[in-house]
Amino acid sequence: MSERSILVVAHTGRPESLGAAVEVVRLLRAAGVQPVVDAESLDDLRAACDADAELRVLGDDVAVGELELVIVLGGDGTILRAAELARGGSAPLLGINLGHVGFLAESERDDLASAVARALDRDYLVEERMTLSVRVKHGSEVVYETWALNEATVEKASRERMLEVVIEVDGRPLSSFGCDGVVMSTPTGSTAYAFSAGGPIVWPSLDALLLVPLSAHALFARPLVVGPNSSLAVEVLDRTQGVGVLWCDGRRAVDLPRGARVVARRSSTPVRLARLHPGPFSDRLVNKFALPVHGWRGPIDEEGRST
Structure with missing residues (x-):
């Protein structure tokens, strides 16, 4: 053995x-x-x-x-x-x-x-x-590749300068705006940076990708949830005054010059978690955030009894 x-x-x-x-x-x-x-x-x-x-x-x-x-x-x-x-x-x-x-x-x-x-x-x-496969392109050249369990975030590198970006879903442009950044997240990351930015909580059993703008100056800058086979992209526009930076899980970073394009897709390699106490994700949310559930009686059956 x-x-x-x-x-x-x-x-x-x-x-x-x-x-x-x-x-x-x-x-x-x-x-x-x-x-x-x-x-x-x-x-x-x-x-x-x-x-x-x-x-x-x-x-x-x-x-x-x-x-x-x-x-x-x-x-x-x-x-x-x-x-x-x-x-x-x-x-x-x-x-x-x-x-x-x-x-x-x-x-x-x-x-x-x-x-x-x-x-x-x-x-x-x-x-x-689920994890993300993340690729940075500049022109036709791939200049950086990595992955993320929680999120890939395109952020402004200078505190005083806004980042000008255009966001894309499935190879089609959706909107452009000035912002502090854009979070591209997995369901696991929906309770991390994306949550802090006002994104939705997505149950980890759901296969999906999230895109959450950070402090965007635009009328249409709502969080997006797309299917697992979709691709998300953020382009740093030429009119940006400074530069951007890509952070993956807050651990791996690379600078993004004007014209850089960050594409996030579902990775074929998941992260495997060992679970000792499997149970509803709802219970995990209640426990971790200390959510108030006092007074809950539970579902009621046809005879009016709590089940």
């Missing part, structure tokens, strides 16, 4: 996250499972773990394709980093929330030992989340 390898991803610059990572490493080693860490976290974890703790490094000692699971300790930002590290493999991500809202996380810090035990028993379901 081949050795089991589980990647542990944590924000090791934070004491709580580092302590949780040390505990997970200890639990994995006690179960005979090989802990794997990324090169960026290696020194911090080696210093914090027992002297005899053997840690293997992702990419040097263990390939992405050899991972069974990724245990992520932190908020959604850490999960986005883990998704980047695990890209190209099939290992699902199990998030333990040490942040605030933590929409992508599955368990809370108090459930750490239980979550690891279930991970070791492979007692979880895997949920696939």
Whole structure:
């Protein structure tokens, strides 16, 4: 039987996250499972773990394709980093929330030992989340390619200058306006930047793409929801005084000169999330946003009883 390898991803610059990572490493080693860490976290974890703790490094000692699971300790930002590290493999991500809202996380810090035990028993379901394939063109040349789990955002690079853009759906122009930027999002990202910009919340089970303008100076600048096979594009117009910047998941950035064109489509490679507590997305919204539902009686059957 081949050795089991589980990647542990944590924000090791934070004491709580580092302590949780040390505990997970200890639990994995006690179960005979090989802990794997990324090169960026290696020194911090080696210093914090027992002297005899053997840690293997992702990419040097263990390939992405050899991972069974990724245990992520932190908020959604850490999960986005883990998704980047695990890209190209099939290992699902199990998030333990040490942040605030933590929409992508599955368990809370108090459930750490239980979550690891279930991970070791492979007692979880895997949920696939749509991602974006993002391409930047300048003229006829593709100058940059990347991907995003939450969103690809075209933003103004200078605070004092507006970005002039034209938006496009399925290869056809829709409108042009000055704005602070445009968010192109997945349903997963609908509760992230797109939500802050006034976009709709889209259930992650729905295959769709979102386009949400940021502070647009236009009469027609409403959020758009299109089908999963559509393409979205944002062009930086020549009349723009400054330059733009493309951010993907708030992690990867590239400058956009005038005339640059950013195209976002559904990627063929989803992100896989390990779920310990599958349930209605409505419950997740209520819990994460602390929404008021007091007084709800539920559906009523034909005889007037709550069901």
